[in-house]
Amino acid sequence: MTPARTSTGAAPTRGRRPGRSTGDDREVAILATAERLLGQRPFGDISIDDLARGAGISRPTFYFYFPSKDAVLLTLLDRVTEEANAAAGDVLVRLADDPRARWRELIARFHATFGGHRDVVLACAQVRGTNAEVRRLWAEVLERWVRAVEAAIEGERARGAAPDGLPARDLAIALNSMNERVWYATFAGDGPAVAERDVVDVLLDVWLTAIYRTTTPPVSPSG
Amino acid sequence: MTPARTSTGAAPTRGRRPGRSTGDDREVAILATAERLLGQRPFGDISIDDLARGAGISRPTFYFYFPSKDAVLLTLLDRVTEEANAAAGDVLVRLADDPRARWRELIARFHATFGGHRDVVLACAQVRGTNAEVRRLWAEVLERWVRAVEAAIEGERARGAAPDGLPARDLAIALNSMNERVWYATFAGDGPAVAERDVVDVLLDVWLTAIYRTTTPPVSPSG
DNA sequence: ACGGCAGTCAACACCATGTCGAGTGGAATC
């Protein structure tokens, strides 16, 4: 019957039937092939046939596991954003202890996560233009990070460490957007880009000045 | 023989034979059709046949005028970036007179230009991932703007209005990247975005704090 | 009257995507 539509989670057009099955390794093989090939050529130059053959199956069989090429990428993206979320964790909870160090830690961890999967991230950025599903997922995770940063900024203002100014949400959007685009340019290596070893400190500097108007924000409320 | 390869300028894969010809209006018709259709659906959903029929010609004839769909978009992008360059003009030459006003003017003019051609800009951002030619052109114009901003920052530092800090080029890249991504989100309207009427002031605020560490930079060298 | 060239298109070759329907083999059920 209609295969590959039931999906594991809430997303409608991704994955395969849930539960155990002998074909689990095939699914993994497809994902592995995709990630491997993304290291060699752009996503658009990888055909479904390439993914299928790489996984040792025929093209029609590919469709048993994924509804489309984009769905494979989406699964890959899911992993990366989950890893990023885990890496970011609760770095911002004890912000007041050492704001500069905490913000830097946050940016550095994202940098490490994305840098470790640059092929996937780059491919997603490309596909985002044409694929609504990828766009939606990315918007979702971005919204989450924006909210976290927004809350942190408001916290800093509440304790008097950061001055009032732009609406915290607008500022959070601007800063997150900057990071996204700067990382993209750095990893893609086309056009004007910040050197990879400098990028964390460059971003950090803009974040700190935009939030605190200084690169050495004050520590703890009454210390 | 091989048509559509000589091009007007330096670019190798764009445009048609130079010189006068009765088919000039056809070329214009294709461009007009493209811009019109981009207002209705994404670039990927527009086929060469759509462009050809919209211009009143057959699909093979389209290839007499443009070597590909992307080349049409590239020509459209050329126009927009030229307009942006003209609009930006020499806003930064008398920066010291009223830095805040000048920077705002610069950002506002770009905003107006891009906003006036958002369909084209959005389409280019999408295609940039898959088309090296678009990527190259965009990198080129971005590099130009980065250099202008870099020089302006160095000027402000020289006159003592802005403190030292990040390398001016890195800062210029970061700020320009932020603008690009924030505008994209604002115009595309997907994901977290700044409201269109606020976006200039939000960007301005980050620019000023990053460059001057204050939103009210000092005027002219000696009072 | 004629050669050449801008301009035009029907027909074709190609390639990637997605679908259909007919299998196959192993585990659970009778």
Place this chain on the structure above:
DNA sequence: GATTCCACTCGACATGGTGTTGACTGCCGT
């Protein structure tokens, strides 16, 4: 031990977009 069921597989096909070929038209200069 036969049977049924289902996860899983793929050959063959339909579709739709891209880019090319080769032949045709009409104008313009000689």
